[in-house]
Amino acid sequence: MTQAPPREYFEFFGLAPALSLDAADLQKRFYELSRKWHPDRFSARPPEEQQIALDATATLNDAYRTLRDPVRRAEYVLTRNGFPIGEQRTKDVPPELLEEVFELNMALEELRSGDSGVRPQLESAREHFLSLRAAVDGELEELFRSHDSGGGETVLSAIRGVLNRRRYIENLVREVEKALGARATA
């Protein structure tokens, strides 16, 4: 009789709960586990085993989606260690971004009212936010490494702070791209 696999994502993949992962290795493991657990492999088996395979593959796919993405992976680890990620609060502007966000909103407003003269300003704002995001990603990588070498709660708490900032920047990028994209095709 087939035994259900572990539901914990890292365990399922046979990995230690590290924040830095080798993407190619993860993909290889995903394919191997898919070959083992996919419902297609169980179509001639008893219904109970088919159910186990279905549940296992659903968990496997959910786990892969989570682990292959650094941000989701970090959120998963935070939640499991008692650092829940709250609802995203876009109202809380990180203080160092206050001025830029104010200018951005003005420019977006002007674009919406038909002034395409602000486009260059928005383009450069996008570039700026993208470089901010890249910097944050670098910061995260650094923190991931110190977590994996036994960083403890201080590091987790720091990661949570950086993730919140990243999410805020991500929203800004999306908003600018939406505004630029919508105008470009109109």
Place this chain on the structure above:
Amino acid sequence: MSTFQIDFGEANKTPIVGIDLGTTNSLVAFLDLTGPRILPDAEGRNIVPSVVSLAADGGMLVGEAARDALITSPERTVYSVKRLMGKGPSDVADELKLFPFRIDETQDSVIRLKLGDRTLTPPEISAQILRQLKQQAEDHFGAPVTQAVITVPAYFNDAQRQATKDAGRIAGLDVLRLVNEPTAAALAYGLDKRKQGIVAVYDFGGGTFDISILRLHDGIFEVLATNGDTHLGGDDIDNLLLRIALEDIASEWGQDVSGNQEAVQLLRRAVIRAKERLSFVPAVTIELDYRGRQYARELDLATFDRLIAPIVERTLEPCRACMKDAGVTPERIDEVVMVGGSTRIPLVRAGVEKLFRAKPHTELNPDEVVALGAAVQAGILAGDVEDQLLLDVTPLSLGIETMGGLVSRLIHRNSTIPASAVEQFTTAVDGQKNVLIHVVQGERELVKDCRSLARFDLKDLPPMPAGMARIEVRFLIDANGILNVTARDVRTGAEQSVEVKPSYGLSDDQVEAMILESFERAEEDIRERQVREARVEADSILTATEKAKKDDAWMDLSDAERALVDRAVNELLVVYHSEDYVLIREKIEAVNEATMKLAENMMNTAVRSALKGTKI
């Protein structure tokens, strides 16, 4: 006669067939040792036109025969029923302007089509096509076929998938898997020979358009993203040409024939032929000969291209979105595969080539490639193909309605399936006994802009103060892309009952009723066939006996033996016209026995003559 019992070992497994249930054409295929191949009908035709017609005697016509009925009795004939699968009557209002379908207006959530004196749902009509394909496969194997893989457009939503599964059940098929058409095509192309790479499958069929982008890796076919339009296909080109031709005729003849179904269907046939020929010749003439009046209009390829350019462009936008979701640029796509009859159109090929900057694959017959792929998937399920595995995705995001008519997204589009999400629910007022969860599919923020999928009713909650109940609900999209919902009381761990109310589609009870009805009808059909077959057999034994009585061997029998034969023949003649095929067969057997000696005598005479070298 004794039959040979040959043990083929593994070959004795019940076959699992692959079925392409298409908008225009349907096919059935099977994977044997030589590879996947189409199982043709008795006349050797691979393709069954997806047309169903109710004959005057109440029987159902399917395929070629039904296609002819489209001209002679359009009000009893349905085509392109796939476009109506999983839809509500309000969804298809536009459609009905050009299709001759008549809908029972009194129904709300399920479309019911009127065919003569019968009212049928799209799954029941599709089941007729499936039954025809099932029969074809059974004739091929000489054994019952009860298990199948059926393909669906990748962009089909939950209701459309469910409706397809229902059709299978009504036809007496256990649908082991629904496979997305573009993915099936990738399997058929055996592209895994290329060990690694990114492949785009462009599937432009009769009624639907799909684009899928896959990563191949040592036999694993991982779908990265899919996109499409379940209401865009060759039908739209036909309808466009049809509308133009009708207007043209109205101005030329001074008579509007668009209300006349016979004329419309004749003209529809003419524009389809013109469209198809334009893939091979630079100009064609659309001709209609109707009640002594002639219409002829030349259409050249350049004009045709200009007319259909907007339709072709509508397929390219989903392609761009799909590449974005898959995170690939055109340069990274190694191969492009073309599927569906509409990809024969030169403008379509040119558009695809330009977008993906690669010459598309067209080696396999675009009408057959999906069925062949379905047969490969059937082989995977049967355990005959071990190195290949398909990892598909859900085309649409799944969410639930939250306060203010907003959607809270639980499973994102392009998630590999099976996929699941867990949510906790509680009560809002003291003693509340039910919690209703509204599930929708789509990418928009507001419930009203998404497709309502179903309402799940968590019933019989134990009475508790507001907010105290803790019900954990698990939403699971299975490998068919169909949603399953289970719920559990977090406090007690007990399973919580969930009642499903599909927004569009049939309830389980309705499907059960249709299965029963189809069985009853099938039994009627089978009995009729048995009677007919018994009579045919009776005919042949009566003729043979009549002939034998002229042989010398007849006179070699004793009087008693001759009387026995005459009595048996008489008894068979008496029951010949009864409806009881068992009785007819009994009497046939009796004649058989009574004429045993006669047959032996004849055989001996023949052998003796043969030995003597003389002719009988």
